[in-house]
Every structure is written in structure tokens, then in C-alpha cells.
Amino acid sequence: MIPAAALLVGAVVIGWWSPRALSRLAATGTGPGTVIAWWLLAAAGVVAGAFGSVLLLVLPGHGPAGAVLRVLHDCWSTAGHDGFPALDPIAGLGSAAVLGAAAVRLARHSLARRRRRNVLHRRHLTALRLSGDQRPLPTLWLPDDEPIAYSLGGRRPLVVASTGLADRLTEQELRAVLEHERAHVRGHHHLLTGCAEVLGRTLRFVPLMRELPAAMRLLVELAADRTAAARCGTAPLRSALLRVRAADGPRRALAMAGGDTAIRLHHLDATAEPRFTAGVKAVAGGIAALLAPPAVAVALVVGSGLIACP
Structure with missing residues (x-):
């Protein structure tokens, strides 16, 4: 349950806090085509993150999340998956x-x-x-x-x-x-x-x-x-x-x-901007925007594990 919750939190964080950063991109001289890609991919990442968190909850054994929980189970047994069946x-x-x-x-x-x-x-x-x-x-x-x-x-x-x-x-x-x-x-x-x-x-x-x-x-x-x-x-x-x-x-x-x-x-x-530079920024920024919710989720899971583990 923890990875699913972390993924949902990641989607919430990006969905609530990314508009301010994205709104400033056009003012920095970034090409409009690049900013369009970042906005749409950020939205797609939020939708995918929310859908993925639900999928992890309804899949038998929580899918791949079960492996993560088994590795970190000893560190947070009171807050882990088995604590609240x-x-x-x-x-x-x-x-x-x-x-x-x-x-x-x-x-x-x-x-x-x-x-x-x-x-x-x-x-x-x-x-x-x-x-x-x-x-x-x-x-x-x-x-x-x-x-x-x-x-x-x-x-x-x-x-x-x-x-x-x-x-x-x-x-x-x-x-x-x-x-x-x-x-x-x-x-x-x-x-x-x-x-x-x-x-x-x-x-x-x-x-x-x-x-x-x-x-x-x-x-x-x-x-x-x-x-x-x-x-x-x-x-x-x-x-x-x-x-x-x-x-x-x-x-x-x-x-x-x-x-x-x-x-x-x-x-x-x-x-x-030169076409090559604009293309690189669009691709790199778009991938980062798309993967932002799972990146936040991974940071939350790893960070909480490091805090909980002796």
C-alpha cells in the first residue's frame, strides 16, 4: 500500500505545484512548442501516476510493489502493508x-x-x-x-x-x-x-x-x-x-x-532558439515532466526507508 500511496502523493505534488513553474517557462524565452510539450506531458504524468496508484492497490499482491514492501518491511513493520490488512x-x-x-x-x-x-x-x-x-x-x-x-x-x-x-x-x-x-x-x-x-x-x-x-x-x-x-x-x-x-x-x-x-x-x-537546442529541451524536459510523479514517489519511499532503518 505504501508505494501506491507514495505514487498518489507524487501525482498530487506535481498536479498542485507544477503550474507555477510551467507558467514561468514562456517568460524565460523557451520556445512555445517546448512549453506545450512540457505542459501536456506533465498532465499526462499526473493522470498516469493517479491511475498507477489505483492499479497498484487493486492488483493481486500489489504487483511489483510487493517486492519493494518485502525489502523494507523490517524497517517500518508498524506502518507497512501487513500492519493494516x-x-x-x-x-x-x-x-x-x-x-x-x-x-x-x-x-x-x-x-x-x-x-x-x-x-x-x-x-x-x-x-x-x-x-x-x-x-x-x-x-x-x-x-x-x-x-x-x-x-x-x-x-x-x-x-x-x-x-x-x-x-x-x-x-x-x-x-x-x-x-x-x-x-x-x-x-x-x-x-x-x-x-x-x-x-x-x-x-x-x-x-x-x-x-x-x-x-x-x-x-x-x-x-x-x-x-x-x-x-x-x-x-x-x-x-x-x-x-x-x-x-x-x-x-x-x-x-x-x-x-x-x-x-x-x-x-x-x-x-x-536553434532547432536542435529546442528539440533537446523539449525531449529532456518532457521526459522529466512525465516521470515527475513516480520520481517523487521513489524519493518518498527511499527517504522514509532511510529514516526508518537503523
Whole structure:
């Protein structure tokens, strides 16, 4: 029972205390793609840690945890697995019930979000078929005086813009805005923000999950800005952000107006990291974030064993 409890404590520690550290990463100049990976892998580590702790409780003999307990049993016999035999089935049953409820809630939110997204997508695709644009990533132009720019993901992704947006921007600025929206589609940002929103709604009581959707929406905007600036130049994108406050798109879309404009403008001036350095940081930091809960659990088990042993 002790390894399972330690793993659960590790998930709790990371779930409650990691958002503050992760929120500071973007301000240090770390690339948005790297920070996205760290946020998502930290969330995955917390979910996996909680699931693993329940699994250790319900497995016969607690699986591999039994070997750990046998090694350290003499050091904490009063607090070990055999000291409280009646607690195991109670804790296992209660944890399995909580995990099952969370799984049902996760599935329900996922299905509801997918249903709403499909309805929105079908409406746009109907209008797109009337326009006759059959490109792999088409642009649907709306006859609207308001400046509108957003993108929709899925199997048939598309970019939506308005004639009012084109009237307010120069050709270079419009190209930068459209490239920003295409970067959302190519980077699968709709999928990433969708997963973050589902986790945030399902596990809202965990601070990491509660802050994940807002953080992900800002980070994908920063990532799309960086891609658009690399393709079209920083100046056109900056002037487009300053000249036009594009109207928000539908709830399931990623709009040009998303995120904090002041933060986005600040990050446009930041020097991009070399691709190799960014890749190494993303992989190393992502692995550390994913394995943080079991690392805390191991530290707790080993530390308590060293304290208890003479």
C-alpha cells in the first residue's frame, strides 16, 4: 500500500505545484512548442501516476510493489502493508470508484465536445462546397465587414476569413494572418487545445488541469505567431496585430484574436532558439515532466526507508 500511496502523493505534488513553474517557462524565452510539450506531458504524468496508484492497490499482491514492501518491511513493520490488512480492499475499492467516475466524466465531455465540433464543421463545409474551393487547406471567405480570421481542424481543416479583414490589411499583413491560421492546422493545435479543455473540465479540482486550457490556448497562438513570422516576416504580423483586433471566431475555432495581444507582441521580439537546442529541451524536459510523479514517489519511499532503518 505504501508505494501506491507514495505514487498518489507524487501525482498530487506535481498536479498542485507544477503550474507555477510551467507558467514561468514562456517568460524565460523557451520556445512555445517546448512549453506545450512540457505542459501536456506533465498532465499526462499526473493522470498516469493517479491511475498507477489505483492499479497498484487493486492488483493481486500489489504487483511489483510487493517486492519493494518485502525489502523494507523490517524497517517500518508498524506502518507497512501487513500492519493494516483491512485498509487495502477499502482503499482499492474507493480509488477504483473514483477512477471509474473520472473515466466516465472524461468520456462524456469528449463525446459532447466532438458532437458540437462536428455540427460547426458541417456548417462551414456546406458553405465551402458552394464556393468550389477543393484545395487541401482551403480558405472560406465570408462577406462580412467585421475583421474575421480563424481556423477549424479535423479531417477537413479550413481557414475562415472575411472580406472586412482583407479591406483593412495590406497584402503582406493579410498573408501573415492567413499563415498564422494555417500554422494552427499544420501544428494540430485544435487537437491539443481540445485535449486540454477536456482534461480541464474533467479534472478541474487539480490546479494543473484547471490552468491547462488557458495556457494551451495562449501557447498555440505564440507557436502560430512564430511560424507565421518565420514565413512572412515579423513586421507584417506585428502590424496586423496592432491594426486590426479581429473578431473572435466560434467557440471550437482558433481565432487570430486569441491569447493576450501584449504577450504575443512581446514574444515576436524574442530570438528563436536553434532547432536542435529546442528539440533537446523539449525531449529532456518532457521526459522529466512525465516521470515527475513516480520520481517523487521513489524519493518518498527511499527517504522514509532511510529514516526508518537503523
